[in-house]
Amino acid sequence: MRTTDNNGGKSIDKFDNLNIEDLSAIANRNLLDLQRENPDLLVFPHSFGKYKDDVEKPHIFSLDNENLTTYNLMGFVGRNSTQLTISSRFAKDENNDYFLHYMLQKVFAINLLKFDQTPNKENIWDFLLYLLPYYLKKAYSQGIYKAYKKEEYNDTNVKGSIDVKRHLLMNIPFTGKIAYTTREHSYNNNLTQLIRHTIEYIRTHPYGSGVLTSDSELRDIVSKFIFVTNKTYNCNSRQKVITANLRPVTHPYFTEYSALQKICLKILRHEKITFGKEKDKVYGLLFDGAWLWEEYLNTILKENFIHPENKTGKHRHLLFENFQPIYPDFISKDEPKIVGDAKYIPLDRQHAYSENSEKATSIYYKTIAYMYRFSSNNGFLIFPKQDTSFFETYRIKETDGILKKIGVATPQKSDNFKEFIITMKTNEQEMRQNLMKERTPNAQHAV
Known part of the structure; x- marks a missing residue:
């Protein structure tokens, strides 16, 4: 069975060879519980739950009497003989998931051209x-x-516990050496x-x-x-x-x-991906799309931007003088400062949300708060978009602040992976140019 991430709900009638019993054992389950019970289910990153995009849920997919709904996870998951492949929603077709391949290649610095996605391959x-x-x-x-490790020695520099049995075996007649063991940090x-x-x-x-x-x-x-x-x-x-x-x-x-x-x-x-011997165990290899998108963008922007990491604490900043750590996705190295977020959700239209909407908080307010914290008039949101690039600038009312929405085009018409890579590199260059132009000076730098 095959579907895409963030599919919005796909009718179960459209799946061939549907096995409700196996799927129900995976669906609607807390992801952390699934991983604890099934060590052969691997999810990257291991800190899943960090990326709070609007579409993210703490499980792999939802299932009801009518629809199977996926979220940000892409890859393979299965139970017994049932296997579900979740491709990128930006895939050209089910056997040519160039976008997922390309992000993996950039993030892991590898060559995926030999990676075979043919169904039923193990x-x-x-x-x-x-x-x-x-x-x-x-x-x-x-x-x-x-780590501490037990080491065995036989010399004249005794500095541990004497091993009498080994000493008698090795040092008779006595020549001055003594057999002993130590517990060393090694x-x-x-x-x-x-x-x-x-x-x-x-x-x-x-x-x-x-x-x-x-x-x-x-x-x-x-x-x-x-x-x-x-x-x-x-x-x-x-x-x-x-x-x-x-x-x-x-x-x-x-x-x-x-x-x-x-x-x-x-x-x-x-x-292997299928085991057979362990009945009813869930197995698979999945990638969090929001994490992958953010790490991919870091490979493109790292020359000009710092990428804080909330898991390791690297480049941590505080919101207040002595508490509340924050981790903007990207902070420019040069002045005037630019701060921004990676978003694995469609943002290619203007949309107003209610004042208390979690969507508005997730999409806009957090980035604007980061701008205020770093005395920046320049913020951005970068998201993937099918076929054509997207670029719009919004002025924050009665301020000098601007917020840019940049959609990086993911080509759908490439005939092969090599052609896809060439087009993506062109789109990445366009994205960098749009990001760095029209910068508004920060207040303390304005003349």
Whole structure:
């Protein structure tokens, strides 16, 4: 079965081979509960719920007696023999979801041209190979994971507990050495060994060529993990390392490593999209469209804009003098300041909302509050739009403030993915030009 994100409600009569029992086990369920009960359901980002666009719901889709309604999630989800594919609503057709492919390529810095979306293919878990570099970089941004580990020594510098049994086996007749064990904080531990085994596995994978060498930063990270694990790495101990990592890692500082651990385990255990053995379990790989859209825009705007991250606290700002953290999606690096939001919702028309409307708060008021906080007269909202670009400027009444709505065109007439990429690059350049022109000086910078 196939549909698109934010489908507005699709009649269940239009689905072939509908299995209400399997779909009902997924529909209308809290997403976090589903993930806790079904470890083979992967949703990116792991901080789902951060992106408060109007259309976002805390479940994958809704189902009633008449309609199946989707929201921001795209990808694959299934139970038993039932599988639902949720494509981007900007897809040319169900087998050519160029827009989703393109955003994934930009965000994860990978080549998706070989990614096969043909129905009934079971290669979706191979796609995890290409997600690994992204999460490896995020984890390494917190440093190499350190954990306490038992180490065995046999020398004259005793600094731990004497291992009598091992000492008698190794040091008779006595030559001055003593066998002892210590508990040390080490970079060479079960988790870094898991990462090392995953690196070695990808190197031998038929589609893994170049995945770990896409840029100098990634090559440097890979070499560091190889260096710290060289002492005890053994390719024959892979299953032992996997078993040692079945318990999820929890650490107050190394928070990004939990997602990386999960991906490594999936890769090394060669799991497929359909399982068969685990009856009634939900499985799948899903991406939050609002998150993907925001991260995609960051790849386009990062030269001129800072992209705060509310999960990591990076580039955090306060609304008041000493409390209330805020995270605008984008803040310009140069003066006069420009602040703005990424919106994965259609904004290509003027629409007035009631004063207490949550839509008005989500779409307009938050961005205007950010403008006031940063003494900025320039705000923007960027959203995806089919076929043609969109650009309008609204003046905030009786002020110098302006709010721009910019719709980035997603071409629907491209004959192939290569042509789609060329057109998108042109549209991105147009978007950047519209964003930076007609800037109104901030009050403190006005002459």
